[in-house]
Amino acid sequence: MSKNIEVITVGGGCFWCTEAVFQEVNGVHKVVSGYTGGNAPGRPTYREICSGLTGHAEVVQVTFDAAVISLADILVIFMTTHDPTTLNRQGADVGTQYRSVIYYQNDRQKETANAVIKELNPYYENAIVTEVSPLGIFYDAEKAHQDYYINNKSQGYCQVVINPKLSKLRKLHGDKLKV
Template sequence: METNNLEVATFGGGCFWCTEAVFQEVKGVEKVVSGYSGGNAPGKPTYREICSGLTGHAEVIQITYDPSVISYEYILLIFMTTHDPTTLNRQGADRGTQYRSVIYYHNEKQKASAELVKDQVAKYYEDPIITEISPLDVFYEAEAEHQNYYRENQAQGYCSFVITPKLTKLRKLHAEKLK
């Protein structure tokens, strides 16, 4: 497969283990990398630093996908319907700015699509959507132990109680777009 037709999207929707597991199931997604973005701390941050909430970075994933298989807009729809985009700096029990809902756009077309999809899904939520839409500045890849976390740790408590239900919701809402 040629890789020069692939595109990249970057999102944060709480714990990156959850969002990574969701997008690893989606047809057309070639690669998902967990990482950090959106902060102001100098140098590459560590997971421990991110967890302190002092770096300003969010836990994010960077998705490499084939737009001939799945559109950026549909990827956004999956993102907006598999986490709670109405809670500020929180997803479930995970709290702090590192867990904020955010779409980091790579170009103006992605920005316009993000704003459009955010407006379209707003009517399905009782509370206002607070998802941040910002330009991607820098993406730092997370440490190796945070990559493919769900796939390698399904029996772990967080995985079975938090991530597995997210995947069940994904399968119910978006079955036609899954591998």
């Protein structure tokens, strides 16, 4: 494996959307849907996360080759394919589990996240509310939530919610996508 392999964990609402976006990005090797940022003991389940009572966020862990795509570019894609100005909400998904968040693993990732937010903030009508926090324990989501869009493209949620995000990705970041 390349020494340039890096991992960043982000949450932009429903993890199915964020996972689908990053699966199309050149240099991304793996995207795993999961949960982090909570305080409930033990391994959380999807049902528990959806209750909003565990404190966890739906996130994806993105493994990428920094020699192909930079962390800053990953974060710009993340910030421009969801609404980072709505607190604890993405569309019809409401609750702390759908918060906009970047979980960093080191000071460089934290600095890059804060720099990207500062750079993009003037382009939004409302202030960016994306949380920047240290990564705690990451839990893989259940198997049914992995590769959700790939396995369920004809499902209504995929058609109505994910497809528009992928269209936005292709329009804004076509030069950063897998061929």
